[in-house]
Amino acid sequence: MKKSLLLPLLAVTLSFLLPGCVKDDFDQPPTTGEDPGLTANYTIAELKALHQNGGPATTVSEDLVISGIVIADDFSGNWYRTFVIQDETGGIEILTDLRDSYVLYPRGREIYVKCKGLVIKDYNNLVQLGGYVAADNSLGPIVEVADFLVKGAKQEVPAPRLRKINELTTADVSTLVTLENVQFSLSDAGRTFADAVNQAAANVFLQDCALDEVIVRTSGFADFAGATVPAGNGSFTGVLSIFRNDLQFLIRDLDDLSLDGTRCQGGANPCDGTGSAVTVNGIDENFESGANNDPVQLYGWTNIATKGSRSWQFKEFSGNVYAQATAYNDNAAEMETWLVSPFIQLTEPLSLSFETTTAYYTHDGLSVLLSFDYECDPLAATWQPLNAALAGQNDANYAWVPSGNIDLSSLVGQTFAIAFKYVGSGTNGQTCTFQLDNIKLGSGGGPVDPCVSNPTPVVPSLDENFNTGANNAEVNISGWNNFIADGARSWLFKEFSGDVYVQATAYNDTGNSMDTWLISPLIEVDGPKELNFQTAKAFWTHDGLTVYLSTDYDCRPLDATWTPLQNITVAGQNDADHAWIASGPVDLSPYIGKKVAIGFRYVGSGTGGQTTSYRVDNVVVD
Amino acid sequence: MRKVILPHLLTLLSCIALHGQAVRIHGTVLDGDNRTALPLVSVGTANTEVNTNPDGTFEIRIPGQPDIVVLTFYKQGFSLLERTVLPAGRSDVPLDTVYLVHPVTNVKDVVTDEDRIPIITLSGDSDGELDGGQNISGILSASADPFINAASFNLSNGGFDIRGYSQESIVLFNGMPFNSVESDAVFWSTWGGLNDVTRNRLSTFDLSPVAFSFGGIGGAIAFDTRASEQRRQRRFSYMFSNRTYSGRLMGTWSTGMLKNGWAFSFSGSRRWAQEGYVPGTFYDAWSYFMSVDKKLGNHHLLNLTFLGAPTRRGAQASSIQQVNELAGSNFYNPNWGWQNGEKRNARVVNTHQPLLTLRHDWRPSQRTTLTTAVGYLFGRYGRTALDWFIAPDPRPDYYRNTPLFLATENADAAAAVAAVYQADPDLLQIQWDKLYTANREHGQSYQGLPGNWSQYILSDQRSDTRRLNASTTLQHAFNSRLSLQTGLTAYRERIHYFRTVDDLLGGDYYLNIDRFALENPIAGQQPGFNLRSDDVVVREGDTYGYNYDIQGRRYTAWTQIQLKRNRFDLFLAGELSRTEFWREGYYQNGRFPDNSYGTSPSQSYTNAGTKGGVTFKLNGRNYLYANAAFLNRAPDARNAYASPRLRDQIVPGLQEEQVRSFEAGYQLRAPGVKARATFFHTQFNNGLRLSRFFLPGDLTRFGTYLLTGLDRRHAGLEAAVEAKLSPSLTLRGAGCIGEYIFTSRPNGIFVQDDDGVIRDRGTIYLKNFYVPNSPQTAGSLGLEYRAPKFWSASVTVNYFDRNYLDVSPERRTADMVFGLPDDGALFREIITQTEAPDAFTVDLFANKSFKVDDLFLYLTAGVTNLLNATVVTGGFEQLRFERAQVEQTGINVFPERRFYAFGTNFFLMGAIRF
DSSP: OOGGGHHHHHHHHHHHHGGGGOOOOOOOOOTTOOOOOOOOOSOHHHHHHTSOTTSOOEEOOSOOEEEEEEEEOSSSSSSSSEEEEEOSSOEEEEEBSOTTGGGTSOTTEEEEEEOTTOEEEEETTEEEEESEEOTTSOEEOBSSHHHHEEEEEEOOOOOOEEEOGGGOOGGGTTSEEEEEEEEEOTTTTTSBSSBTTTTBOEEEEEEETTOOEEEEEEOTTSTTTTSBOOOOEEEEEEEEEEETTEEEEEOSSGGGEEEEEOOOOOOSOOOTTOSOOOEESOEEEOOTTSOTTSBOOOTTOEEEEEESSOOOEEEEETTEEEEEEEOTTOOSSOEEEEEEOOEEEOSSOOEEEEEEEEESOOSOOEEEEEESSOSSOGGGSOOEEOOOOOOOTTSOTTOOEEOOOEEOGGGTTOEEEEEEEEEEBTTTTBOOEEEEEEEEETTOOOOOOHHHHSOOOEESOEEEOOTTSOTTOBOOOTTOEEEEEESSOOOEEEEETTEEEEEEEOTTOOSSOEEEEEEOOEEEEOSOOEEEEEEEEESOSSOOEEEEEESSOSSOGGGSOOEEOOSOOOOOTTSOTTOOEEOOOEEOGGGTTEEEEEEEEEEEBTTTTBOOEEEEEEEEEO | OHHHHSGGGOOOOBOOOOSSOEEEEEEEEEETTTOOBOOSOEEEOSSOEEEOOTTSEEEEEEESOOSOEEEEEEOTTSOOEEEEEOOTTOSEEEOOOEEEOOOOOOHHHHSOHHHHSOOEEOOGGGGGGGTTOOOOOSOOOOOOOHHHHIIIIIGGGGTOOGGGOSSOOEEEETTEEOSOTTTOOOOGGGGTTOGGGSOOEEEOSSSSOOSSOOOBTTBEEEEOOOGGGSOOEEEEEEEEESSSOSEEEEEEEEOOSOTTSEEEEEEEEEEEESSOSSTTOOEEEEEEEEEEEEEETTTEEEEEEEEEOOEEEEOEEOOBHHHHHHHTOTTOOTTEEEETTEEEESOEEEEEOOEEEEEEEEEEETTEEEEEEEEEEOOEEEEEEEEESSSOOOOTTOGGGSHHHHHTTOHHHHHHHHHHHHHOGGGGSOOHHHHHHHHHTSOBOSTTOSSOBOSEEEEEEEEEEEEEEEEEEEEEESSSSEEEEEEEEEEEEEEEEEEEEEEOTTOSBEEOBOHHHHHSOOTTOOOBSOTTOSOOEEOTTOEEEEEEEEEEEEEEEEEEEEEEOSSEEEEEEEEEEEEEEEEEESSOOSSOTTSSSEEOOOEEEEEEEEEEEEEEEOSSSEEEEEEEEEEEEOOOGGGTBSOTTTOOOBOTTOOOEEEEEEEEEEEEEETTEEEEEEEEEEEEEEEEEEEEEEEOTTSOEEEEEEEEEEEEEEEEEEEEEEEEEETTEEEEEEEEEEEEEEOSOOEEEEEETTTOOEEEEEEOOOTTOBOOSSOSEEEEEEEEEEETTTEEEEEEEEEEEOOBOBOOGGGGSTTTTTTOOTTOHHHHHHHOOOBOOOEEEEEEEEEEEEEETTEEEEEEEEEESTTOOOOEEEEEOOSOOOHHHHHHHSOOSSOOEEEEOOSSEEEEEEEEEO
16 A cells, blocks of 8 residues: 555544544533422412411321422522522421521422421411421421422522502411502601611501502611612512511512602501600700711701611711701702701790801702601691792802791690601702701700710729619619610510629520620720630520620710620630639720720520520729 | 563464465574573464474464564563565575564553552541552553553553553463452552563553453553563662652562572562652652562463562642642641651551462463462551641641631731741641640540540541452464464452551540540430440550551453454454452440441442454554444442441442443554554443541531532544654654543432431532543653664653533532523532643653673662643542532632642662672
8 A cells, every 4th residue: 555545544434533622611510400200289278278377386197298489588688597488388488407498499480298207386476397396496497408498490489479458468478479559657658677787677558549558677787778668659578477476578589679650648647656756845956976978867866868878978078077868969840848846845935047048049948847746757747838038049158147036935734746858859959069067946946865974984993793772673774775776675684692693585586686785984094904704504595695884885886896806705605504704804995095895795686596695794994 | 552562362463365375484583681592482474373392493474475574572571573575576585593682671660650649638528538558559550551661651651541541451470350340440559679570571551452351441550570570680779859769779689490490580679768759758668579480391381470569658748739839839738747856747658569479371382371379468558647636626727727717717817827837837747745735635525434535536548358269261273364362360359447546646645435426416326436345445556546457359250262363453452351359347336336346238240341343454554443342330338438436338320330431543564664543432431439437517527529420522523653763763642632531420328427328419500511530632742762872762742621620419409500690600619620720841751771791780870740730630629519608708728739749850870780
């Protein structure tokens, strides 16, 4: 054979062989799951019917298989170690031992539950499926999830049931429900859904135009807990839940809300009775306590946006602080915001005075109003205008215009409120700014802030052994603040063998979460000082006690910045019950020249099994 | 590669005569060193082969009237010699005396892979996998094929495995198969440091026939340590290097066959390093070797060989890239820490596995050889590791200690911790003092027992092998064209797995109790590791934890026929084998009292394989050939037990693997140019892969993750050329473009450690993923200058590309990606296989020899990776993966770990021979 034949021969040979070498793309797993080939033989409604609310836990002994599509998971954090499935007959909450179970059981996935061996129990009437009954008689989660929960394919999430608030029944519990034409109550609008900072749950109220109301509860761990509750009207979707006899909704995330329409009017009092009214005999408000650009928040005053999202703000110029409202650069079609005074009870004839400015005048956006029936919702009150000189078209920009003295002497003996209402439209050219300052009624006597009237004392040293307390009494020591951030329980005095100490515990607490602080007086650190204290624990289930230090605390715990103390020893899991553990010295010399407060914060959950008792004694600073 | 390696089968250049008479060529072959006659030298052409007589003479007849005849002379231990003969019409051609010389400048004989390739142990969760494995990859080659030369020397530095096979070759030691029954692994370190006396070897790397074995898919290597085959010499050498060891002294004395029929060979060496290339890796090894031959009459030869290499060395572990960066080096080694001013390594390999072989060769005639051998391997193999009771994980790169993990919770804290580590990288090492303090000062006591109950100890994980082998091989040539080889082998192997307390680290005792069982009790289980003993207190030297044997037996019979014709060669071979293995437990484990103690049922498999091939001799220079093999084979005992430390549970779906392999190629052998191109295609079906780790999510526990029904295909084209550009200048090029991919979607199964429950993990979408950890494109180009004045120098440039890291099966399940957008970033991040960056390296090598009277002096130097390139030789995704964490924080706390080739490294060696 000639050599010239070789290469072609080789090429032909290889051309037969090489196609085997052409690689296809990398394999890709389907993102829609795989059908496990199971069939349900029971419905969720049938399963729930096996349990009687309030009765003992029901253990499933038959080979029952239910299936449902996950309608809510723990992705946003509003559910924790829990997800909700729904079939045509109803829905049920399933407790698992898994964090981030949404990876396995996400919204829209069909789940089969092999119920034999699982336990049905209700938590204050909310029926749940779990794995066992815990020692405290609560429902424990499904631990070996792979034995009971079989993951299926991706499905459409069931269409929400369309209901009105007054049509909701317990049959809708744990199903997806949509409400149309609803809005959050005015007192809740503008607040946050929950306390994201302290991770405490909160309730807000949802109302329809007939003023039927339902609770919307949000966990402090939800990633939208710190979001502002919208003020508008529209549609709402959530998973219905129940606590005792109260139906309540949980939303999955903010996409469940479509509340940007105009609020409906009506009803006399949507105020829910939340917040206590503050009544004063006079006013002297110069706004100097505020910080530039913060929303106006004054003790006893209401600052609310009733259209759009903007409200009154503190503004500072050349050292002077005042209140300002403006629609300039606002995206909303309409802006309406109210700054309403505390209730004023006139005991002597007085006149009202204040100052206003305007800038870039476009319209008369400011009005001053008075109401006798105002309670907390300005839209629900009847207002009458007050005749005052207000900054207007002919005034120079930012020139303060005195209102003149408005005689209110005819109102002696009556209770009323005064409102400063701004309207404008950023999109419609009504954008001029109004500023407000130096509101005076009489010679002063603004609302009394308890933190001002009874400020936290400053002490040079501390030696608190709590021995003045009486067993089981709430801690109430002069200069100390026993403060409940969440739940109903606070720190109690406890006595054992003649020694009195303080204790916090969520044991047997019926609330979902407990968060309570015991805060020392302010300690003047004027030289090297040391903090020492003792802690003890009992019946450990969790690390519930954290000890903080703050250098900016002044009576309001939630406004202060708290730093957890490092390198201290706090009684923990491995310590004997009731054994006093010394904290070890905490060197306060980094705080020389400052005033510090020590906060003992207990967080627990009586229903969540976080029930460790914590004790504190012998808090010494010198 | 095929023909050169087996010279007595070689079919080299020849002219093909069509008609006419024969040419008789005759001459004498002498040893170039001492001018003594060399018997049994293979003298061959493409079609004919003869052996030299005891006086070194030979005579060969070539049919027809060829114009040109190329004769090949080969004897084991000598360089291959080719001589071109021009008969010019003569019918009787006497040749000048032929001198065969020993190869002296072959760099492969100076350093072996064991010396050059980092020795890496996996750390972390998948720790258990490598027990007893001596993961020294690569193949020791004495081949003359340019591709194999490049692959085994230059390319292996970049993690290159020939054809992507990690371990597919059969290794024989003095005729006795040496692969483990349990895992097919080869303990290369058994003869570590004995380079001088392990040079005699025959090897193939493909499906071509070999005379001494059926061979594996990746060929076969046969070591021959008979004293009479050792080069007669006294030789001392010293090597200085910055690799795994810094110095090596070696001495060898071989007598050759003495007149009284005896031959002796002795060798020994010492290798040491205070610290090797990788921080914290010391090296402390000796080796010894003795071989004695006795000729019994003219037809019998007996050999006794005894060798061993007691070795202690500190191991390296790979870590995640972020920690490497904090430490400032890709060679960050979490295994060591400071103690009393010295670096102490927690992972010390301490091995001494002596090997004794007795071999008998009977050569009743020139045509027949019967070789019979028995061998016994025994001794210890231990690897130390930290162990701890209920105490924080002491490993410095434990994931919870890394800034990467902290960053998922608090980015500022993570940055602060990273800064602390960067300021003081010693904090990234084991804090021995803290472990001692914890044991001594916070010492706990167990049930009031006096002394301190160590919470941290150093354990020694032993896997001591005892293996008895026997084999017999018959080679017979019926005539010059038809030959037969056949053999029988038998194995009996016990690998004793157990753990001892190596160092109590300042405490006084430890407990033989399963802390996991203590922490997470399961009804019906007890936490004791051994219910047969009431005494749970263990002290240094005591066995604890687990204690069992994996035992096995294997019997193999094989036979092969080779036919040589003028135009083509044919061969056909078959093999039958039976494999049995079982577990014998010496502990009754408290978790599994019913299936942990005593002898388990035996698993047995009967397997068959066949292979065959044909070579077409187009003319004297051009050859086309094709070979194929079909095998089915027993699963490895290594993969058969779900959790052998605890119990004898067999993994579900244990089955035989099927292999089909095919190769076809072209070979050119012209004067001055050798070239070869081979296409290969091997399909492995029904494979099993097993790994042990922590599975988060719905199972949240440790266990064994199995892939069953795993198919893979290794296909590609390898080519090489070696051209003499001038008498002193040689160009060598070699390259391979492969595609080694998985071709099935295996089934994932998880066997839970704590209760043995089997969980189906569903389909693993692994099809078309790359078989990991070898560059699938690699090439090298070298130029060698060989000066007439006994010196030579070479430079080689190597290129590595398409090396893919090992993938975690759990990340390729439908569950892991449920609900993600198909083309979303997270989906891609989860399933995409990482490709290591490509790399170029440059190697230099130089050599000079002197002769002073009868004394030879050799100086050799080599630099590997001259430009200090970063070469990733492999790596793996950690098997644990937390999707929610990645989704929420963007941080994968369990990223891949990579292996790196050494940066610039060198050796200098001087040797004298007399």
